Amino acid sequence: MTPMTDQEAGRHGASARQDRRLSTKEAAEVLGVKPETVYAYVSRGQLSSRRGPGARGSTFDPKEVQALARRNRREPAAATGANELSVRTRITLIDKDRYYFRGVDAAELALRHSYEEVAEWLWTGVLRPGIHFTPPPESAGAARLAVRALPEHCGPTDRLRVAAIAAAAADPLRFDLSEEAVIGAARALIPTLVAALPPVLPTHRDGGPLAGRLWGRLSGHKPDDASLHALDTALALLVDHDLAASTLAVRVAAxxxxxxxxxVSAGLGVLEGPLHGAASGLAHRMLLEVLDRGTAAPVVAGELRAGRRVPGLGHRLYPGEDPRARALFGLLETMPKAGPALAAARDVVATTARHTDLHANVDLALAVLTASSGMAAEAGETVYAVARTAGWIAHALEEYGERPMRMRPVGQYTGVRPPQPLPGE
Structure with missing residues (x-):
């Protein structure tokens, strides 16, 4: 066998180094971030991880890590360019560790007013005390029939999307985009979405505040006043949160x-993505496992070992505490049945605080509510979708007042340059 030259040996060594997968620590060093941020990239789908035979932690493709590092270096410069997508809005402002609806502290508004009242404030800037949304019989009937025709394995977002389409088909005035007509459609659509969900509570009634009607679709336990107030407040807290992915989709459609x-159907489609609407369900399952094991340490270790971010912790828009979580946790402390799940959530936060400064976010608080109320893990996704429908309508109203088709970014072509021969020639 002919021995390799020094140049060939160098190339062989470089190839071997490129083929070797990176540890979490090495990936973090290449990216210039903390190891916890590497797991966040994995949870967002920006990196893929793998556990090799005998490996004690996650490993990463060095080429993929380098590509992400290059994108991260380019993004700050690109963010100040002329093609930045900036949307004017008068609805929600997020500033430091607080957020505001039309200039009013959103957490305080949600604690003092019902979901329907907050929705009206978002749409009109006028507070209407005591307002309740009632579905038209034709809309609710069409939505129930459509949802009942779905296979049993369908999830909550499937049912809500189908209900929205059925409600649209039942409304011959849906193409009227005047402000009065759109708000009227919203007052009908939101309770129709709730009415279309199959009841879980045997003694459930369709009258009264929306939170009470939704409770009967999520839990088989009879609620007390504190539980209903917590659910109503959760809906109001989640009404809007600036330009989340689903909200941007709504504005593109509008x-x-x-x-x-x-x-709204466009928003629901994006919400079904695992990186947007399913976070509370992951936190719900985690809390149940903590309660089953009696301690958070092995559960948190299992999440990190699998290369996943611990659900319900941290938010990129809040360097400190999520104000929605703070408000909802305060109400949960008044619910006697929430005690065990609250303790499990605190254990998760305390366990991760040994190495990170991540705070609990609203997904963890919502998971405490659903886990302690006899609800399924997917219940948080339903609460989120119903709540956010009001915010989507507010953004659609704003967009209807803008120049049509303005949400049209320019693509940057990176393929091969023409002319190219026809395929097969």
Whole structure:
């Protein structure tokens, strides 16, 4: 066998180094971030991880890590360019560790007013004490029939999307995009979404505040006043949160002058993505496992060992505590049945605080509510979707007042340059 030259040996060594997968620590060093941030990239789908035979932690493809590092270096410069997508809005402001609806502290508003009242404030800037949303019989009937036709394995977002489409089909005035008509459609659509969900509580009634009607679709336990107030407040806290991915999709649809039902359907489609709407369900399952094991340490260790971010912790828009979580946790402390789940959540936060400064976010607080109320893990996703529908309508209203089709970014082509021969020639 002919021995390798020094140049060939160098190339062979470089290739071997490139083929070797990186540890979490090495990946963090390349990216210039903490190891916890590497797991956050994995949870967002920006990096893939793998556990090799005999490996004690996650490993990463060095080429993928380098590509992400290059993108991260480019993004700050690109963010100040002329093609930055900036959307004017008068709805929500997020400033430091607080957020505001039309200039009013959103957490304080949610604690003092019902979900329907907060929705009206978001749409009109006028507070209407005591307002309740009631579904039209035609809309609710069409939505129930459509949802009942779905297979049993369908999830809550499937049911809500189908209900929204059925409600649109039952509304011949859906193409009227005047402010009065859109708000009227919203007052009908939101309770229709709730009415279309199959009841869980045998003694459930369809009258009264929306939170009470939704409770009967999520839990088989009879609620007390504190539990209903917590659910109502959770809905109000989650009404809007600036330009989340689903909200941007709604504004794109509204920019094309899609009717409000179609705009909401666009938001629901994005919400089903695991990186947006399913976080509270992951936190719910984690809390149940902590309660089953009696301690958070092995559960948190299992999440990190699998290369996943611990659910319910941290939020990129809040360097400190999530104000929505702070408000909801305060109410949960008044619910006697929430005690065990609250203790489990505190154990998770305390365990992770040994190495990170991540605070609990609203997904963890919502998981405490659902886990302690006899609800399924997917219940938080339903609460989120119903709540956010009001915010989506507010953003659609704003977008209807803007120039049509303005939400049209310019693509940056990176493929091969033409002319190229036809395939097969």
């Amino acid at each position: 920019s094309a002058r899609a009717h409000p039902y179609a705009a």
